[in-house]
Amino acid sequence: MDHAGDGMDLFFTPDTCALASLIVCYDAGLDITLTPISFAKGAQKDEAYLAVNPKARVPALRFGPDILTETPAILAYLAQIAPEAALAPSDPMEFAQAQSFNAYLCSTVHVAHAHRMRGSRWVDGEAHLEALRRKVPQSVAHAFTYIEEHALRGPFVLGERYSICDPYLFTLANWMEGDGVDPAQFPRITAHRNQMAQRATVRRALAVEAEVRAALA
Amino acid sequence: MDHAGDGMDLFFTPDTCALASLIVCYDAGLDITLTPISFAKGAQKDEAYLAVNPKARVPALRFGPDILTETPAILAYLAQIAPEAALAPSDPMEFAQAQSFNAYLCSTVHVAHAHRMRGSRWVDGEAHLEALRRKVPQSVAHAFTYIEEHALRGPFVLGERYSICDPYLFTLANWMEGDGVDPAQFPRITAHRNQMAQRATVRRALAVEAEVRAALA
Incomplete structure (x- = not known):
């Protein structure tokens, strides 16, 4: 596979809405890297993660210099960069x-x-x-x-x-x-x-x- | 003007987030009809309005048989049907x-x-x-x-x-x-x-x- 989305990191915590983005990455055929963030350990408030997402939430998608947050935005973006998967309507x-x-x-x-x-x-x-x-x-x-x-x-x-x-x-x-x-x-x-x-x-x-x-x- | 968006109704209540959609209609040059919904009179829960938006909220945008709700969706749609106004990025x-x-x-x-x-x-x-x-x-x-x-x-x-x-x-x-x-x-x-x-x-x-x-x- 040679997708625009390869080289992406998805910051992910189990049992959160980040699961939706992970599923759509697979639907889109994207080879993402998963970076776990432990809410149990409060890792969403670590300085390193706040530099990724100052909102201290997941998911966040990092692609080169760009960081994208908020599930509706991430899902629509993944659909848009993998048009062959037809994950969003074009009308x-x-x-x-x-x-x-x-x-x-x-x-x-x-x-x-x-x-x-x-x-x-x-x-x-x-x-x-x-x-x-x-x-x-x-x-x-x-x-x-x-x-x-x-x-x-x-x-x-x-x-x-x-x-x-x-x-x-x-x-x-x-x-x-x-x-x-x-x-x-x-x-x-x-x-x-x-x-x-x-x-x-x-x-x-x-x-x-x-x-x-x-x-x- | 001859826009795809003409013939639209925007269901609108003052002092709500519906103002954002009204502004973008004007930004997009769309000739919309404004239908006021009085929250003071509870009109958002009238049967007639619930048939438009069962969520009993504003805004709602009606265009022919289609009814669209939720501000982020309405704003992106208005930008998309009026591309000459360049209200959303294409990248x-x-x-x-x-x-x-x-x-x-x-x-x-x-x-x-x-x-x-x-x-x-x-x-x-x-x-x-x-x-x-x-x-x-x-x-x-x-x-x-x-x-x-x-x-x-x-x-x-x-x-x-x-x-x-x-x-x-x-x-x-x-x-x-x-x-x-x-x-x-x-x-x-x-x-x-x-x-x-x-x-x-x-x-x-x-x-x-x-x-x-x-x-x-």
């Missing part, structure tokens, strides 16, 4: 709908989830943090209800065609149980999860994530 | 950096702000809502510190060139005072705000917003 309105879906995931679904583990971003005090955690099953379910009823066309997010929306939905939908949400409420999202879990690039990414998780433990 | 990495910036605005800056007015998305109970509001000056300032120090290249977000990132930053940065954040802490963002406020399309959008605000009152 402007269809591409916009893909972007809209991914923006909803980052601004609403992921945010609702984050109130369980990272509530200290928005409130101080254990009683208030606990109150945030109590609401997570409801706010996460509310966001997935919108996706189930309106946004997931099926079988893939955009319909018949696999795209950068699918690994991102798969990644966040896998957090449901941990957030106290019963996936059985969402048969279409559950069918999507099951179908995604069978894909070769997803299985490869999950296996690599498991290796990184073990190495960081 | 893939530069476009990705624009997307990254807008994703940060929607997922972090706007979310931090929303904890003041819309905390009931994430918590129940007045004492807990008040605790969320107390933290807003800190969480909003934290997000703008990242922008001030790392993301706003100056004079425009992407450097010398105006883009879809600028009206979005302008819109959210104007909320600082209401969120209890002193803009004087952020001289580069303040310079950007002042420069933006002089632009013809921004002044036009602010004037139209004021008319809509008065009509809805």
Whole structure:
């Protein structure tokens, strides 16, 4: 393979939304280097990593002098540099709908989830943090209800065609149980999860994530 | 003018992030129709509007049979259908950096702000809502510190060139005072705000917003 994307580093932490970028790297056929960042050890706040991403978050994609952050931007970029993989629509309105879906995931679904583990971003005090955690099953379910009823066309997010929306939905939908949400409420999202879990690039990414998780433990 | 974007409806509420889309419509030279949605009257939850946007939020852009939601998606779409206005970079990495910036605005800056007015998305109970509001000056300032120090290249977000990132930053940065954040802490963002406020399309959008605000009152 001789891709524009080779020579890329993906800064990665298991059990975060960085999984979506890893899957799309494999979908795009890119030979990336994975750099694990241990959240358990607080490595996202090490000086070396803050020089990569001052936001102290993952994922971050480094390619030569450029560093790219934020999952929707990384996914669309990977699709764009590997056009033969056809991971994003070329029609402007269809591409916009893909972007809209991914923006909803980052601004609403992921945010609702984050109130369980990272509530200290928005409130101080254990009683208030606990109150945030109590609401997570409801706010996460509310966001997935919108996706189930309106946004997931099926079988893939955009319909018949696999795209950068699918690994991102798969990644966040896998957090449901941990957030106290019963996936059985969402048969279409559950069918999507099951179908995604069978894909070769997803299985490869999950296996690599498991290796990184073990190495960081 | 004979643009692909003519015949579009923008569903709009004053004092929301919909202002960014309105500015970019004018930047793109699109002759849109503005449909005001009164949040004060709860019109975002009327059946008619839920048929447009089941998320009960603004903005939404309607173009023929298509409805597009989420500000980053709308802004990139408007740039794409009006290429002569050059509102988004064509280089893939530069476009990705624009997307990254807008994703940060929607997922972090706007979310931090929303904890003041819309905390009931994430918590129940007045004492807990008040605790969320107390933290807003800190969480909003934290997000703008990242922008001030790392993301706003100056004079425009992407450097010398105006883009879809600028009206979005302008819109959210104007909320600082209401969120209890002193803009004087952020001289580069303040310079950007002042420069933006002089632009013809921004002044036009602010004037139209004021008319809509008065009509809805």
